Amino acid sequence: MKHILFVCVRNSGRSQMAEAFLNALGPEVATAESAGTEPAEQLNPTVVQVMNEAGFDMSGQYPKVMDADMVARADRVITMGCDVDAGVCPAGYVASEDWALEDPKGKPVEVVRGIRDEVRRKVEDMIRDLKTWP
Numbered sequence: 001m002k003h004i005l006f007v008c009v010r011n012s013g014r015s016q017m018a019e020a021f022l023n024a025l026g027p028e029v030a031t032a033e034s035a036g037t038e039p040a041e042q043l044n045p046t047v048v049q050v051m052n053e054a055g056f057d058m059s060g061q062y063p064k065v066m067d068a069d070m071v072a073r074a075d076r077v078i079t080m081g082c083d084v085d086a087g088v089c090p091a092g093y094v095a096s097e098d099w100a101l102e103d104p105k106g107k108p109v110e111v112v113r114g115i116r117d118e119v120r121r122k123v124e125d126m127i128r129d130l131k132t133w134p
Contacts, residue, residue: 002030002130005074007096011036011063013047013104013112014080017119020056025120026127035070039063046112047104054116078126 004022006015015034022032040063048058071077077096081103099122104112 002075002133003073004030004032004126005066005070005077006032006034006080007036007066007077008034008080008103009036009038010040010105011066012040012042013044014099014101014115014119016043016058016061016063017047017051017056017116018078018080018123020051020058020061021120021123022126024056025123026130029127029130030075033064033070033073035064035066037066039065044104044112046107046109047116050109050113050116053113054120 006018006022008015011034015036019032019034022030043058043061043063051058079096079098081098081100099119101118101122102111102115104115107115
């Protein structure tokens, strides 16, 4: 069983969606957690809304700070596209793969739905890859 760490700066949107999707859609191949380098106070309410629309309950989830134990547990670390926040981007701290996803912060619900759908596609692709990963 692989363990995946999804990381973004605030851990309030993209990484939370990825964690929820992987834990729900791929429990036979991997577990997931998410964290941020500068976590927000709460999840992005629009992210919570669009995830609820897709049947994913985000209650009980909250932004968490990335720590060395999380990184040590991870078989893969995936960052969400934070290169605009160069000073706090997790990619500068750990070896990772970046998915280059748009930040949902401040975006209208229609845009956040598109980001959600892109995160889901990437997670579904990851699940397929993990099934063949040694």
